[in-house]
Amino acid sequence: MPENLQLAVGLDAGSSRTRCVIGVVEDNCLRLIGFGEAASEGWAKSRIADQTAVANSMRRALEEAERMAGVSIESCVLGVGGVTVRGSNARSEIEIGRPREIDHRDVSRVVDRASRVQLQEDRMLLQALLQDFVVDDHPGHRDPRKMVASRVEANVHLITVSEREHDRLVAAVNQAHVAVEDTVFEAFAAAHSVVLPDERKEGVAVVDIGAHSTDLVVYYGDAVQIAASLPICGDHLTRDVARGLRLSFDDAACLKEEYGCATVGRTPDNSFIEVPAPPSEGREPREVQRKMLNQIIEARADELFRHVLRELLRVGMEQALMGGVVLTGGTARLHEVCDAAERVLQCQARKGLTAGIEDWPEEMSEPAWSTAAGLAMYSGRLKMREEMETRAAGLLGRIFG
Ligand SMILES: Nc1ncnc2c1ncn2[C@@H]1O[C@H](COP(=O)(O)OP(=O)(O)OP(=O)(O)O)[C@@H](O)[C@H]1O
Ligand SMILES: [Mg+2]
Structure with a gap:
């Protein structure tokens, strides 16, 4: 790799997964050269409980991305989200x-x-x-x-x-031996990787549904009208499934991710799934009606989108989303989650897939990566701006030198 590469790095430290995207700035464009992902540790309810564990998860994701890109990362743009926003x-x-x-x-x-x-x-x-x-x-x-x-x-x-949460997150990145160029609201970053400027003008909501938090940003006229954190997230769905079907949290998460659907209507009555026995009863696996699983998921998904609707009503934007709703984060993988959003919000909904980074591979074309991608794009913009300012300074230097 040439030495004077302009690297643009985004770090999305979620409470369930930590993701890193490395791009290189070339001719005002960003090209992907590496990415890494690690299971997150050290989080409790979207707040840092163990800074060293968080730093170790970051280190793992960063090293994977560094290996792939063949570079050593010195700084990144860091995403901030969660309940304190x-x-x-x-x-x-x-x-x-x-x-x-x-x-x-x-x-x-x-x-x-x-x-x-x-x-x-x-x-x-x-x-x-x-x-x-x-x-x-x-x-x-x-x-x-x-x-x-x-x-x-x-x-x-x-x-x-929260200043305390923000500073702890930055300290964790520093502990992972990386400097922080800037900190950015995660849903804002996601919006820049999945929504075009024209859609932002028309009115669009981006909902980043993670494990422990759901972040919302709403644009109209290419300006942010709402930024908020909502109280329902992916883990609520899992906990409801665990309680409703008497499963462990991990079994409920697997069931939700593999068979769950946010719309009951199309689930046939005669569809059954095999689930493990409750942890307290060491018996044979049972069969449950798939409809039961989806009823639980549908109820929570509707509640989540009713929170989005409440935010829109608060600023009189409930009819204003001509660009629709864009869903990102791991929970956007849920089957028919866009139908649930459309049902409640009465506008078009789609999954947010990253656009605008060259060489973005097919396997990463899914909504869980859009925040890390948006953060790398933000880092790229900082580098392009710096370069323009340096060039301008050089020109002034030549004129006045
Ligand atoms: N196929 C799927 N169907 C439904 N939910 C899924 C699926 N895949 C992942 N999830 C859920 O997505 C959530 C994790 O999403 P994500 O990776 O965006 O979280 P995170 O960024 O680490 O968390 P946060 O942003 O809240 O700190 C979990 O609740 C997980 O169960
Ligand atoms: Mg997240």
């Missing part, structure tokens, strides 16, 4: 006085002001995402520079997280 809107304005052209300093000042909110203890700002500028009472501008005005307002969406 919250989103809220903020607004600020600046008076310019006598009308004049708005310049980049005005833009930075008004956005910076909107982002400076008083946070409660243990909260930190993860991302401040511009929604639009209002220029002399005219809303909907994405870039007001060069417009003549006397007042500019900025609307931003702020994503905050």
